[in-house]
Amino acid sequence: MAEAFRMGGVAQSLDEPAVASALDRIAEDVRSGGAKSVLLIPPDITRLDSMAGELAAGLYERLVRSGVRVRLMPALGTHRPMTADQNRRMFGEAVLSEHILAHRWREDLVELGELDAGWVDELSGGRLSAAGVATPMKVAVNRELIHGGHDVVISLGQVVPHEVVGLANYSKNILIGVGGPGTIHLSHFLGAVCGMESIMGRLDTPVRRALDTGFERFVTPRVDVRFVFTAIESLVSGLKLRGLFYGKERRTFEEAAELSQRVNLTRLGRPVDRCVVYLEPEEFASTWLGNKAVYRTRLAMADGGTLIVLAPGIETFGEDEAIDGLIRRFGYRGTPATLKAVKDHQALRDNLSAAAHLIHGSSEGRFKIVYATGPGVTKAQVESVGYEHADLETVRSELGLEDLTPGWRTLADGEEAYVIDKPALGLWSV
Numbered sequence: 001m002a003e004a005f006r007m008g009g010v011a012q013s014l015d016e017p018a019v020a021s022a023l024d025r026i027a028e029d030v031r032s033g034g035a036k037s038v039l040l041i042p043p044d045i046t047r048l049d050s051m052a053g054e055l056a057a058g059l060y061e062r063l064v065r066s067g068v069r070v071r072l073m074p075a076l077g078t079h080r081p082m083t084a085d086q087n088r089r090m091f092g093e094a095v096l097s098e099h100i101l102a103h104r105w106r107e108d109l110v111e112l113g114e115l116d117a118g119w120v121d122e123l124s125g126g127r128l129s130a131a132g133v134a135t136p137m138k139v140a141v142n143r144e145l146i147h148g149g150h151d152v153v154i155s156l157g158q159v160v161p162h163e164v165v166g167l168a169n170y171s172k173n174i175l176i177g178v179g180g181p182g183t184i185h186l187s188h189f190l191g192a193v194c195g196m197e198s199i200m201g202r203l204d205t206p207v208r209r210a211l212d213t214g215f216e217r218f219v220t221p222r223v224d225v226r227f228v229f230t231a232i233e234s235l236v237s238g239l240k241l242r243g244l245f246y247g248k249e250r251r252t253f254e255e256a257a258e259l260s261q262r263v264n265l266t267r268l269g270r271p272v273d274r275c276v277v278y279l280e281p282e283e284f285a286s287t288w289l290g291n292k293a294v295y296r297t298r299l300a301m302a303d304g305g306t307l308i309v310l311a312p313g314i315e316t317f318g319e320d321e322a323i324d325g326l327i328r329r330f331g332y333r334g335t336p337a338t339l340k341a342v343k344d345h346q347a348l349r350d351n352l353s354a355a356a357h358l359i360h361g362s363s364e365g366r367f368k369i370v371y372a373t374g375p376g377v378t379k380a381q382v383e384s385v386g387y388e389h390a391d392l393e394t395v396r397s398e399l400g401l402e403d404l405t406p407g408w409r410t411l412a413d414g415e416e417a418y419v420i421d422k423p424a425l426g427l428w429s430v
Contacts, residue, residue, distance in 0.1 A: 004247025006255055008231070010262045014241040022244050023055065026154075026228065027062035029246075035151035037069040039144060041178060042156045044074040045086040046283050049239060049425055050158035051230050053090035059154065059228075061094050073101040073144060075157070075177025078184060078353065079289070079319045089282070101144060109140040109180040110147065112218035115210060120190065123206035127193035132343050133352060138182025139214040141174060145223050156228040159256040160264050161427035163295035163360055164191040166205035167260060169229055170253040171215035181353075187211060188356035192335075196360060197299060201265050201427045203257050212250065224248075229256035233263035234425040236405060266428045271302035274417040278404050281313025283424070287327070287371070287385070288319045291361040292423045294369060299429035300418070305367040308417075310401065312392055315376030317385060318354070326354040332362045332369075332386040362386070372396075 007022055008014050030038060042056035056072060063070050072095055074082055081102040082090065091100070114136040121127075121134040128134045145153055155173045162168040164187065165176075175183045191199055191207045199205045219225065229252065231243035242263050245256045277293035284290040293309045301307060318324030326348060330341050338358045342348050348355050363369055371382045372390040382389040396402065400412030404421045411417050420428065 004245075004249065004252050006243065006245045006252070008241065008243035008259070010242060010259060012242060014244055019055070019241070019244065020058070022246065023058045023062060026246050027059060027066070030063060030152055030154075031066055031068070033152070035068060037148075037150045038063055038071075039148060039150040039153045040070065040072045040156065041075050041153060041173060042072065042090075043158070043173070043177070044076050044079055045082055045090050046079060046289050047158060047424065048090065048280075048283055049232065049234075049422060050160075051232060051241060052156040052158060052228075054092075055228055055230070056156050057091045057095055059156075060091075060099075071099050071101055071144070071148070071150070073103055073142065073178060075155070075173050076103045076105065077176050077179070078105055078323065103142050103178045105180055105184065108142050108144070110143045110145075111138060111140040111180075111182075112222070113214075114138045114182070115214055120186065120210060123209055124190055124193055128190065131189075131193055131339050133186075133189065133349060135186065137186045137210060137214065138180070139175060139218045140180035140182060141219060142178040145174075145178065145219075151224065153223050153225045154228060155225060158230045158232055159253070159260040160232075160425060161201040161260070161296070163196050163200055163292075164188050164356070165207045165211060166199045166202040167208075167257045169256070170227065170250065171211040174219060174225065175211050175214055183211070183214065185352035189352035192356035192359040193339075196295065200295070200299065201261060201429075203254065203261075227252060229253065231256055231259040231263060232425060234406075234422045236407070239425075264426045266426055268300055268418070268428060268430055271305070271430050272297070272300045272418045272428075273302045273305045274308070274415065275301060275305070275420065276308045276310065276399070276401065276417050277420045277423050278310045279313065279423070283313075284311065285313050285376075286316045286319055286324075287314060287361065288317060288323065288357060290314055291357070293420075294361050294363065296423045296427050297420065298363065298366075299427070301363070301367045303366050306370060307363070307367055308370045308372060308390070308395065310372050310392060310396065312374045313376065314371065314373050323351060323354045323357075326351055327358065327385060328381075330358055331384065332358055334362045334364045335359050338362075
């Protein structure tokens with residue numbers, strides 16, 4: 001590889017010519033190394049605003065025109081495979097459907113090694129062993145990375161605050177995005193027992209250390225992985241691409257993380273008594289995804305406050321049948337109840353990422369969570385997992401929420417609220 005580069009800054013907004021220039025440089029770097037086959041790993045439709053779809057499509061077109069064989073595998077993690085319509089929405093018409101591969105996180109794997117159980121438990125401060133789940137972290141990736149005949153793998157995505165790892169991307173996009181149950185389950189549970197409040201928005205976290213160690217020990221000796229990172233700020237006027245980064249070393253990620261911390265963390269002057277979060281239906285069809293409304297606001301919520309989640313697209317709880325069943329069975333009951341369920345039920349011990357999600361999606365009794373949904377789920381279903389329910393159209397009408405301009409607002413009932421329209425792009429705290 002030639003050299004890493006970065007473009008942009010906290011006060012800059014990269015335009016289309018700047019992005020095109022960056023893609024030209026990346027494509028030339030790949031070609032100059034003699035690569036004949038390239039695997040692109042962008043996020044899926046749940047990261048629609050990351051700009052990674054456009055970047056992946058642009059890179060795909062440039063490399064294919066040069067005679068390079070290119071395949072594209074969205075970093076689904078535990079999410080459901082994308083539909084043909086979602087692929088077109090994310091990547092446009094230029095990427096051939098037969099060149100888009102689906103990652104099946106329970107099946108399409110090559111195991112590469114494992115991280116010692118005692119070391120991982122040390123990262124947790126002994127919390128894993130206290131929960132009865134101190135086990136090795138098995139590292140596996142989709143077999144396409146190892147046996148697909150690719151000379152270069154390029155991971156694309158946004159660096160943004162994240163509830164499990166602290167700041168998304170780098171090793172996470174590989175070991176979680178196209179990884180397997182061993183890493184996914186234990187990393188999520190590790191983050192949950194360590195506490196989201198000590199992780200979100202931070203670069204150095206227990207989960208980050210585990211993932212980076214697994215990636216650097218087991219993946220980089222086998223695969224030439226390069227990264228394209230974006231840093232995007234969400235403003236009332238729209239999304240601004242503040243930074244674009246390309247490189248192979250962790251330093252490139254650190255630079256992108258530093259910019260993300262400056263443009264994606266919103267510090268409010270006081271706790272929020274009432275917060276309204278809108279979930280775009282194209283991105284959020286399950287509470288597994290939609291609970292970003294909970295994760296990204298809990299540092300800002302006042303004790304005794306109310307979080308209203310406007311969720312027109314919610315139709316289920318989990319992204320696959322097994323985890324959906326576990327969410328319906330155990331619900332969002334808080335950390336003590338979930339840890340007890342882990343000890344008492346093998347099904348939950350076998351799916352620790354589901355247990356982690358149940359912890360993450362709870363307010364721990366601090367504030368009320370109200371899911372305002374359409375016809376996709378019923379009042380009884382929402383209440384059965386531990387949330388309160390409201391009818392979406394009734395809430396929007398009563399509170400005058402046809403306009404979802406973000407920020408502090410006085411709603412139609414005369415009471416104040418803080419409105420968030422893109423929870424996946426930020427982290428809010430006091």
